[in-house]
Amino acid sequence: GDQVEQSPSALSLHEGTGSALRCNFTTTMRAVQWFRKNSRGSLINLFYLASGTKENGRLKSAFDSKERYSTLHIRDAQLEDSGTYFCAAVSYQGGRALIFGTGTTVSVSP
Amino acid sequence: EAAVTQSPRNKVAVTGGKVTLSCNQTNNHNNMYWYRQDTGHGLRLIHYSYGAGSTEKGDIPDGYKASRPSQENFSLILELATPSQTSVYFCASGDRFLSNERLFFGHGTKLSVL
Structure with missing residues (x-):
């Protein structure tokens, strides 16, 4: 069935640095949420993308349906960015609402 | 492969009726969760469990009960369903990977209360 592979499973950042989380999809997805x-x-909405990129503060997300991936970039990481981030894809196949990645735990240290 | 199975996939209920959503996991995870997804709210935690026999209130427990009769099964119960409970419900199980938890989600249950 449709799969979402999220990486890395854990990410350690120093304050002020940045990195990216990635989700790869086994099939073409209609949209992605982070x-x-x-x-x-609770899981708080960060982004919903059907295509292209969106930016909100120090977070930026991109979704390429054709290439079957999405990314979430964190720049200038702050301590309050620590937490677990999930992507979830909306499939073109009928019946499934969201297909989740298993999460990336981000730890930001001084 | 880790698996979380929800049933039913779709449910239409009448106001005042009783609804039971079931979740089964074959991951042997201790933690299980019930969320509802609504536009603008992300996934809000309703109830969760640390293991068989345990249920804990999440952020929005009112109108819901939960039951964890075994490691594998975690049910969400709406004793008196209301239209405001129309939503998509997700179950998840969680491991404790290097003290950070990964969640494995079911496919979701779409509930409509008329």
Whole structure:
């Protein structure tokens, strides 16, 4: 079935640096969402993309349906960026609402 | 392969009726979660469990009960369903990988309460 492979599973950053999270899809996806898990366990919307790129503050996301991937870039990382980030893809195949990656835990240190 | 299975995939219920959403995981994970997804809210945590026999309230537990009779099964129960509970519900199980948890999600259950 459709799969979402998210990497890395864990990421350590120093304050002020940046990096990227990536999700690869086994098939063409209609859209992608990126979430962040808060301390209570809820997944907060960061981005929804059907194509192209979106930017919000120090976060930027890109989605390429044809190449079957999406990225989430963190720049100028701050301590409060620590947390677990998930991507979820919306498939063209019928029946499935969202297909989730397993998450990337980001740890930002001083 | 880690697997989380939800049933049913789609459900139409009447206001005031009882609805039970089921979740089964073959990951042998201790933690299980129920979320609902609504536009503009991301996925909000309803109930979660640390293991068989345990249920804990999440961010939005009102109107929902949960049951964890075994390691594998975690149910979400709407005793008196209301139209505001129309949503897509996701179940997940979690491991503790290097003290950071990965979540494995089910396919989702679309619930419509009329």
